[in-house]
Amino acid sequence: MKKLFLIFCMVLTTIFAMAACEGSDNTTPTSQQPETPGQSDHETEKPENNGQDENDQEGNDQENGTDNSDNITTPDVSKRYLVLYCSRTSNTEQVAELIHSSLGCDIMEVEPTVPYDENYNAMLERAQDELSAIRQGDFPPIKTNVANFDDYDTIFIGYPIWYGSIATPIQTFLHTHASKLAGKRIALFATSGSSGISSSVAEAKRLCPDATFIEPSLLLTSSTLSQAEERVTEWLDKLGTTQTNPEVPSTSSLKMNIIVGNQTITATMEPNAAAHDFLSRLPLEVTLNDFNNITEKIFYPNPPLNTEGVTQGCTPMRGDITIYTPWENVAIFCKNGSKSNQLIKIGRIDGDGIETLSVSGDIRVTFQHP
Numbered sequence: 001m002k003k004l005f006l007i008f009c010m011v012l013t014t015i016f017a018m019a020a021c022e023g024s025d026n027t028t029p030t031s032q033q034p035e036t037p038g039q040s041d042h043e044t045e046k047p048e049n050n051g052q053d054e055n056d057q058e059g060n061d062q063e064n065g066t067d068n069s070d071n072i073t074t075p076d077v078s079k080r081y082l083v084l085y086c087s088r089t090s091n092t093e094q095v096a097e098l099i100h101s102s103l104g105c106d107i108m109e110v111e112p113t114v115p116y117d118e119n120y121n122a123m124l125e126r127a128q129d130e131l132s133a134i135r136q137g138d139f140p141p142i143k144t145n146v147a148n149f150d151d152y153d154t155i156f157i158g159y160p161i162w163y164g165s166i167a168t169p170i171q172t173f174l175h176t177h178a179s180k181l182a183g184k185r186i187a188l189f190a191t192s193g194s195s196g197i198s199s200s201v202a203e204a205k206r207l208c209p210d211a212t213f214i215e216p217s218l219l220l221t222s223s224t225l226s227q228a229e230e231r232v233t234e235w236l237d238k239l240g241t242t243q244t245n246p247e248v249p250s251t252s253s254l255k256m257n258i259i260v261g262n263q264t265i266t267a268t269m270e271p272n273a274a275a276h277d278f279l280s281r282l283p284l285e286v287t288l289n290d291f292n293n294i295t296e297k298i299f300y301p302n303p304p305l306n307t308e309g310v311t312q313g314c315t316p317m318r319g320d321i322t323i324y325t326p327w328e329n330v331a332i333f334c335k336n337g338s339k340s341n342q343l344i345k346i347g348r349i350d351g352d353g354i355e356t357l358s359v360s361g362d363i364r365v366t367f368q369h370p
Protein backbone atom coordinates (compact mmCIF):
# COMPACT_ATOMS: atom_id res chain seq x y z
CA MET A 1 0.00 0.00 0.00
CA LYS A 2 2.81 2.31 1.05
CA LYS A 3 4.57 1.40 -2.21
CA LEU A 4 1.44 2.18 -4.26
CA PHE A 5 1.13 5.57 -2.56
CA LEU A 6 4.76 6.34 -3.35
CA ILE A 7 4.29 5.45 -7.03
CA PHE A 8 1.16 7.65 -7.13
CA CYS A 9 3.15 10.58 -5.71
CA MET A 10 5.95 10.08 -8.26
CA VAL A 11 3.49 10.02 -11.17
CA LEU A 12 1.83 13.21 -9.87
CA THR A 13 5.23 14.96 -9.54
CA THR A 14 6.17 14.00 -13.10
CA ILE A 15 2.84 15.25 -14.48
CA PHE A 16 3.28 18.59 -12.70
CA ALA A 17 6.86 18.99 -13.86
CA MET A 18 6.00 18.32 -17.50
CA ALA A 19 2.90 20.53 -17.36
CA ALA A 20 5.06 23.35 -16.10
CA CYS A 21 7.28 23.00 -19.13
CA GLU A 22 4.45 22.86 -21.65
CA GLY A 23 3.70 26.01 -23.55
CA SER A 24 2.52 27.28 -26.86
CA ASP A 25 5.89 26.50 -28.33
CA ASN A 26 6.57 23.05 -29.65
CA THR A 27 10.20 23.29 -28.63
CA THR A 28 9.02 23.07 -25.04
CA PRO A 29 9.66 19.49 -24.04
CA THR A 30 6.89 17.08 -23.20
CA SER A 31 7.15 13.35 -22.70
CA GLN A 32 4.80 12.69 -25.61
CA GLN A 33 5.68 15.34 -28.09
CA PRO A 34 9.35 16.02 -28.19
CA GLU A 35 11.58 18.23 -30.49
CA THR A 36 14.83 18.51 -28.75
CA PRO A 37 22.40 19.20 -22.27
CA GLY A 38 31.87 19.82 -16.63
CA GLN A 39 35.68 20.39 -15.96
CA SER A 40 37.41 21.46 -19.07
CA ASP A 41 39.40 19.08 -21.23
CA HIS A 42 40.23 21.90 -23.57
CA GLU A 43 42.87 24.22 -22.27
CA THR A 44 42.42 27.93 -22.14
CA GLU A 45 40.59 29.19 -25.17
CA LYS A 46 40.92 32.77 -26.27
CA PRO A 47 37.50 34.20 -27.01
CA GLU A 48 36.94 35.06 -30.65
CA ASN A 49 37.65 38.67 -31.30
CA ASN A 50 36.63 40.92 -33.38
CA GLY A 51 14.26 24.60 -11.48
CA GLN A 52 11.90 26.93 -13.14
CA ASP A 53 9.12 27.74 -10.67
CA GLU A 54 6.44 25.57 -12.11
CA ASN A 55 4.18 28.52 -12.89
CA ASP A 56 6.97 30.89 -13.74
CA GLN A 57 5.59 31.60 -17.20
CA GLU A 58 6.35 34.53 -19.46
CA GLY A 59 4.49 37.59 -18.25
CA ASN A 60 4.45 36.55 -14.62
CA ASP A 61 7.97 37.57 -13.83
CA GLN A 62 8.84 39.88 -16.61
CA GLU A 63 7.90 42.97 -18.43
CA ASN A 64 9.11 43.87 -21.91
CA GLY A 65 11.01 40.61 -22.01
CA THR A 66 13.23 41.59 -19.12
CA ASP A 67 13.36 40.24 -15.64
CA ASN A 68 12.36 42.76 -13.02
CA SER A 69 13.10 41.13 -9.70
CA ASP A 70 13.65 43.14 -6.51
CA ASN A 71 17.38 42.76 -6.38
CA ILE A 72 18.19 45.50 -8.88
CA THR A 73 21.77 46.60 -9.25
CA THR A 74 22.19 50.09 -10.64
CA PRO A 75 23.38 49.59 -14.19
CA ASP A 76 26.90 50.87 -14.40
CA VAL A 77 28.26 48.84 -17.18
CA SER A 78 31.90 49.29 -17.93
CA LYS A 79 33.14 49.11 -21.45
CA ARG A 80 35.05 45.87 -21.79
CA TYR A 81 32.59 43.15 -22.65
CA LEU A 82 32.59 39.44 -23.39
CA VAL A 83 29.58 37.45 -24.62
CA LEU A 84 29.46 33.80 -23.53
CA TYR A 85 26.62 31.54 -24.55
CA CYS A 86 25.53 27.99 -25.13
CA SER A 87 22.95 27.03 -27.70
CA ARG A 88 21.72 23.77 -29.14
CA THR A 89 19.29 24.97 -31.81
CA SER A 90 20.73 28.47 -32.40
CA ASN A 91 18.07 30.61 -30.72
CA THR A 92 20.40 31.75 -27.95
CA GLU A 93 23.26 31.99 -30.42
CA GLN A 94 21.22 34.42 -32.49
CA VAL A 95 20.74 36.69 -29.44
CA ALA A 96 24.42 36.34 -28.49
CA GLU A 97 25.45 37.38 -32.01
CA LEU A 98 23.23 40.45 -31.83
CA ILE A 99 24.87 41.56 -28.57
CA HIS A 100 28.30 40.81 -30.02
CA SER A 101 27.70 42.84 -33.17
CA SER A 102 26.01 45.72 -31.33
CA LEU A 103 28.91 46.07 -28.91
CA GLY A 104 31.72 45.00 -31.23
CA CYS A 105 33.01 42.83 -28.42
CA ASP A 106 34.45 39.34 -27.97
CA ILE A 107 32.21 36.29 -28.10
CA MET A 108 32.72 32.65 -27.14
CA GLU A 109 30.52 29.57 -27.24
CA VAL A 110 30.45 27.30 -24.19
CA GLU A 111 30.30 23.76 -25.55
CA PRO A 112 29.68 20.45 -23.83
CA THR A 113 32.46 17.88 -24.10
CA VAL A 114 29.92 15.40 -25.47
CA PRO A 115 28.06 17.15 -28.31
CA TYR A 116 24.33 17.74 -27.95
CA ASP A 117 22.07 14.90 -29.05
CA GLU A 118 20.37 15.41 -32.41
CA ASN A 119 17.48 13.32 -31.23
CA TYR A 120 15.07 15.40 -29.20
CA ASN A 121 13.92 12.62 -26.87
CA ALA A 122 17.51 11.59 -26.17
CA MET A 123 18.27 15.26 -25.50
CA LEU A 124 15.42 15.57 -23.01
CA GLU A 125 16.57 12.46 -21.20
CA ARG A 126 20.16 13.65 -21.14
CA ALA A 127 19.16 17.10 -19.88
CA GLN A 128 17.09 15.57 -17.09
CA ASP A 129 19.96 13.24 -16.09
CA GLU A 130 22.47 16.10 -16.12
CA LEU A 131 20.19 18.40 -14.13
CA SER A 132 19.67 15.76 -11.45
CA ALA A 133 23.42 15.02 -11.40
CA ILE A 134 24.05 18.76 -10.86
CA ARG A 135 21.66 18.69 -7.91
CA GLN A 136 24.00 16.03 -6.46
CA GLY A 137 27.00 18.29 -7.12
CA ASP A 138 28.15 16.41 -10.23
CA PHE A 139 28.54 18.86 -13.15
CA PRO A 140 28.73 17.48 -16.72
CA PRO A 141 32.01 18.29 -18.49
CA ILE A 142 32.43 21.17 -20.95
CA LYS A 143 35.15 21.89 -23.51
CA THR A 144 35.39 25.55 -22.66
CA ASN A 145 37.72 27.17 -20.19
CA VAL A 146 38.59 30.84 -19.81
CA ALA A 147 41.95 31.34 -18.08
CA ASN A 148 40.89 34.65 -16.57
CA PHE A 149 38.54 37.53 -17.16
CA ASP A 150 41.16 40.25 -16.65
CA ASP A 151 40.34 41.82 -20.01
CA TYR A 152 36.66 42.18 -19.19
CA ASP A 153 34.52 44.15 -16.76
CA THR A 154 31.13 42.88 -17.87
CA ILE A 155 30.31 39.41 -19.10
CA PHE A 156 27.06 38.69 -20.93
CA ILE A 157 26.03 35.08 -20.31
CA GLY A 158 23.28 33.46 -22.38
CA TYR A 159 21.60 30.08 -22.24
CA PRO A 160 18.45 28.22 -23.23
CA ILE A 161 16.12 27.35 -20.40
CA TRP A 162 15.96 23.63 -19.79
CA TYR A 163 13.23 22.44 -17.45
CA GLY A 164 13.14 25.91 -15.92
CA SER A 165 16.89 25.81 -15.25
CA ILE A 166 20.00 27.19 -16.89
CA ALA A 167 21.12 24.75 -19.63
CA THR A 168 23.71 22.47 -18.07
CA PRO A 169 26.85 23.59 -19.99
CA ILE A 170 26.43 27.12 -18.62
CA GLN A 171 25.76 25.77 -15.12
CA THR A 172 29.08 23.91 -15.35
CA PHE A 173 30.79 27.01 -16.70
CA LEU A 174 29.52 29.19 -13.85
CA HIS A 175 30.42 26.53 -11.30
CA THR A 176 33.97 26.00 -12.60
CA HIS A 177 34.63 29.72 -13.14
CA ALA A 178 32.92 31.08 -10.01
CA SER A 179 36.11 32.28 -8.35
CA LYS A 180 37.39 33.86 -11.58
CA LEU A 181 34.07 35.65 -12.00
CA ALA A 182 34.12 37.07 -8.47
CA GLY A 183 33.79 40.84 -8.61
CA LYS A 184 32.84 40.83 -12.31
CA ARG A 185 29.55 42.19 -13.59
CA ILE A 186 27.36 39.59 -15.23
CA ALA A 187 24.34 40.33 -17.44
CA LEU A 188 22.17 37.29 -18.10
CA PHE A 189 20.08 36.59 -21.19
CA ALA A 190 18.08 33.49 -22.06
CA THR A 191 15.70 31.98 -24.57
CA SER A 192 12.84 29.60 -23.85
CA GLY A 193 9.64 28.19 -25.30
CA SER A 194 7.55 30.17 -22.84
CA SER A 195 9.08 29.79 -19.35
CA GLY A 196 10.22 32.80 -17.37
CA ILE A 197 13.80 33.61 -16.47
CA SER A 198 13.69 34.47 -12.76
CA SER A 199 14.37 30.98 -11.37
CA SER A 200 17.41 30.64 -13.59
CA VAL A 201 18.67 34.07 -12.50
CA ALA A 202 18.48 32.92 -8.87
CA GLU A 203 20.31 29.74 -9.89
CA ALA A 204 23.13 31.77 -11.51
CA LYS A 205 23.46 33.88 -8.36
CA ARG A 206 23.82 30.70 -6.30
CA LEU A 207 26.46 29.34 -8.67
CA CYS A 208 28.47 32.60 -8.71
CA PRO A 209 27.77 34.21 -5.34
CA ASP A 210 30.62 36.73 -5.60
CA ALA A 211 29.74 38.17 -8.99
CA THR A 212 27.53 41.24 -9.40
CA PHE A 213 24.46 40.49 -11.49
CA ILE A 214 23.27 43.45 -13.53
CA GLU A 215 19.54 43.73 -14.00
CA PRO A 216 17.27 43.54 -15.80
CA SER A 217 18.07 40.23 -17.46
CA LEU A 218 16.73 39.57 -20.94
CA LEU A 219 14.41 36.75 -21.94
CA LEU A 220 13.20 35.97 -25.45
CA THR A 221 10.57 33.29 -25.86
CA SER A 222 9.29 31.59 -28.99
CA SER A 223 6.75 34.41 -29.37
CA THR A 224 9.27 37.26 -28.98
CA LEU A 225 12.37 35.80 -30.64
CA SER A 226 11.41 37.40 -33.96
CA GLN A 227 11.77 40.79 -32.23
CA ALA A 228 15.26 39.90 -31.00
CA GLU A 229 16.93 42.82 -32.73
CA GLU A 230 14.72 45.49 -31.14
CA ARG A 231 14.68 43.75 -27.75
CA VAL A 232 18.46 43.48 -27.62
CA THR A 233 18.91 47.12 -28.61
CA GLU A 234 16.40 48.26 -25.94
CA TRP A 235 18.05 46.03 -23.33
CA LEU A 236 21.58 47.24 -24.08
CA ASP A 237 20.31 50.83 -23.86
CA LYS A 238 18.74 50.09 -20.48
CA LEU A 239 22.01 48.63 -19.25
CA GLY A 240 23.82 51.74 -20.48
CA THR A 241 26.29 49.82 -22.63
CA THR A 242 28.49 51.48 -25.19
CA GLN A 243 30.72 50.05 -27.85
CA THR A 244 33.78 48.27 -26.56
CA ASN A 245 36.31 49.18 -29.16
CA PRO A 246 36.49 52.75 -30.40
CA GLU A 247 38.09 51.44 -33.59
CA VAL A 248 34.96 49.48 -34.35
CA PRO A 249 32.63 51.76 -36.30
CA SER A 250 29.38 52.70 -34.65
CA THR A 251 26.36 50.59 -35.59
CA SER A 252 25.05 53.40 -37.80
CA SER A 253 28.12 53.28 -40.04
CA LEU A 254 27.61 49.53 -40.43
CA LYS A 255 24.21 50.17 -42.01
CA MET A 256 23.66 49.46 -45.69
CA ASN A 257 20.71 49.88 -48.05
CA ILE A 258 19.81 47.23 -50.60
CA ILE A 259 17.75 48.49 -53.52
CA VAL A 260 15.58 45.79 -55.12
CA GLY A 261 13.44 47.21 -57.95
CA ASN A 262 11.52 50.07 -56.35
CA GLN A 263 11.96 48.72 -52.81
CA THR A 264 14.71 49.49 -50.32
CA ILE A 265 15.60 47.08 -47.54
CA THR A 266 18.34 47.65 -45.00
CA ALA A 267 21.09 45.54 -43.50
CA THR A 268 23.52 45.89 -40.61
CA MET A 269 27.02 44.67 -41.29
CA GLU A 270 29.33 42.98 -38.78
CA PRO A 271 32.28 44.78 -37.23
CA ASN A 272 34.82 42.56 -39.03
CA ALA A 273 37.37 43.07 -41.81
CA ALA A 274 35.39 41.22 -44.49
CA ALA A 275 32.30 43.33 -43.83
CA HIS A 276 34.42 46.50 -43.93
CA ASP A 277 35.83 45.41 -47.29
CA PHE A 278 32.26 44.88 -48.54
CA LEU A 279 31.19 48.34 -47.30
CA SER A 280 34.24 49.95 -48.89
CA ARG A 281 33.00 48.75 -52.32
CA LEU A 282 29.61 50.48 -52.15
CA PRO A 283 27.71 51.34 -54.23
CA LEU A 284 27.75 47.86 -55.74
CA GLU A 285 25.28 46.66 -58.35
CA VAL A 286 25.14 42.86 -58.77
CA THR A 287 22.90 40.01 -59.86
CA LEU A 288 22.05 37.71 -56.97
CA ASN A 289 21.75 34.16 -58.32
CA ASP A 290 19.25 31.85 -56.76
CA PHE A 291 20.93 28.90 -55.06
CA ASN A 292 19.08 25.73 -54.17
CA ASN A 293 15.52 26.89 -54.70
CA ILE A 294 15.45 30.11 -52.64
CA THR A 295 17.75 28.77 -49.91
CA GLU A 296 20.41 31.37 -50.65
CA LYS A 297 20.95 34.32 -52.98
CA ILE A 298 24.59 34.43 -54.01
CA PHE A 299 27.13 36.43 -55.97
CA TYR A 300 30.90 36.36 -56.48
CA PRO A 301 32.66 39.60 -55.50
CA ASN A 302 35.60 40.34 -57.76
CA PRO A 303 38.19 40.42 -56.27
CA PRO A 304 37.04 38.16 -53.41
CA LEU A 305 36.43 39.86 -50.08
CA ASN A 306 39.33 40.07 -47.65
CA THR A 307 38.73 37.45 -44.95
CA GLU A 308 42.18 37.57 -43.41
CA GLY A 309 42.06 37.23 -39.65
CA VAL A 310 38.27 36.99 -39.60
CA THR A 311 36.92 34.19 -37.44
CA GLN A 312 35.19 31.49 -39.49
CA GLY A 313 32.16 29.45 -38.52
CA CYS A 314 28.54 30.35 -38.03
CA THR A 315 25.04 28.92 -37.98
CA PRO A 316 23.34 30.92 -40.72
CA MET A 317 19.92 32.30 -39.90
CA ARG A 318 17.35 33.55 -42.41
CA GLY A 319 18.53 37.06 -43.33
CA ASP A 320 22.23 36.50 -42.61
CA ILE A 321 24.76 37.79 -45.11
CA THR A 322 27.76 35.45 -45.23
CA ILE A 323 30.83 34.46 -47.20
CA TYR A 324 31.22 30.79 -48.12
CA THR A 325 35.02 30.62 -47.96
CA PRO A 326 35.72 27.64 -50.29
CA TRP A 327 33.92 29.43 -53.17
CA GLU A 328 34.57 32.99 -51.95
CA ASN A 329 30.98 33.90 -52.78
CA VAL A 330 28.62 36.06 -50.77
CA ALA A 331 25.56 34.06 -49.70
CA ILE A 332 22.44 35.71 -48.30
CA PHE A 333 20.37 33.11 -46.48
CA CYS A 334 16.62 33.03 -47.26
CA LYS A 335 16.20 30.03 -44.89
CA ASN A 336 17.93 28.99 -41.69
CA GLY A 337 20.93 26.77 -42.39
CA SER A 338 23.06 24.44 -40.34
CA LYS A 339 26.33 25.29 -38.65
CA SER A 340 29.35 25.47 -40.96
CA ASN A 341 32.97 26.23 -40.19
CA GLN A 342 33.37 27.48 -43.75
CA LEU A 343 30.94 30.37 -43.41
CA ILE A 344 31.78 33.86 -42.21
CA LYS A 345 28.95 36.10 -41.15
CA ILE A 346 29.41 39.61 -42.51
CA GLY A 347 25.99 41.08 -41.83
CA ARG A 348 22.29 40.64 -41.48
CA ILE A 349 19.26 41.97 -43.31
CA ASP A 350 17.18 44.02 -40.88
CA GLY A 351 13.66 43.08 -39.82
CA ASP A 352 11.65 41.15 -42.41
CA GLY A 353 13.63 42.57 -45.34
CA ILE A 354 14.74 39.08 -46.39
CA GLU A 355 11.18 38.46 -47.64
CA THR A 356 11.92 40.87 -50.51
CA LEU A 357 14.81 38.64 -51.62
CA SER A 358 12.96 35.36 -51.04
CA VAL A 359 11.58 35.12 -54.57
CA SER A 360 12.40 32.58 -57.26
CA GLY A 361 15.09 33.28 -59.84
CA ASP A 362 17.91 35.77 -60.04
CA ILE A 363 17.52 39.35 -58.81
CA ARG A 364 19.34 42.54 -59.71
CA VAL A 365 20.18 44.57 -56.59
CA THR A 366 22.26 47.58 -55.61
CA PHE A 367 24.02 47.71 -52.27
CA GLN A 368 24.63 51.29 -51.20
CA HIS A 369 25.38 53.48 -48.19
CA PRO A 370 22.21 54.85 -46.51
Ligand SMILES: Cc1cc2nc3c(=O)[nH]c(=O)nc-3n(C[C@H](O)[C@H](O)[C@H](O)COP(=O)(O)O)c2cc1C
Pocket residue numbers: 020021023027028029036037052086087088089090091092093123124127128159160161162163164165191192193194195
Ligand atom coordinates in the same frame (compact mmCIF):
# COMPACT_ATOMS: atom_id res chain seq x y z
C1 LIG B 1 16.16 19.73 -22.78
C2 LIG B 1 15.25 20.89 -23.02
C3 LIG B 1 14.48 21.41 -22.01
C4 LIG B 1 13.66 22.52 -22.24
N1 LIG B 1 12.92 23.02 -21.21
C5 LIG B 1 12.13 24.11 -21.41
C6 LIG B 1 11.36 24.66 -20.34
O1 LIG B 1 11.37 24.20 -19.19
N2 LIG B 1 10.57 25.73 -20.62
C7 LIG B 1 10.51 26.28 -21.86
O2 LIG B 1 9.79 27.25 -22.05
N3 LIG B 1 11.26 25.80 -22.89
C8 LIG B 1 12.06 24.73 -22.69
N4 LIG B 1 12.83 24.24 -23.72
C9 LIG B 1 12.85 24.95 -25.01
C10 LIG B 1 14.12 25.82 -25.13
O3 LIG B 1 14.35 26.59 -23.95
C11 LIG B 1 14.00 26.82 -26.27
O4 LIG B 1 13.64 26.15 -27.46
C12 LIG B 1 15.29 27.60 -26.47
O5 LIG B 1 15.03 28.76 -27.23
C13 LIG B 1 16.35 26.77 -27.15
O6 LIG B 1 17.51 27.55 -27.27
P1 LIG B 1 18.73 27.14 -28.25
O7 LIG B 1 18.18 27.14 -29.65
O8 LIG B 1 19.74 28.22 -28.06
O9 LIG B 1 19.20 25.80 -27.83
C14 LIG B 1 13.63 23.12 -23.52
C15 LIG B 1 14.41 22.58 -24.56
C16 LIG B 1 15.21 21.48 -24.32
C17 LIG B 1 16.06 20.93 -25.43
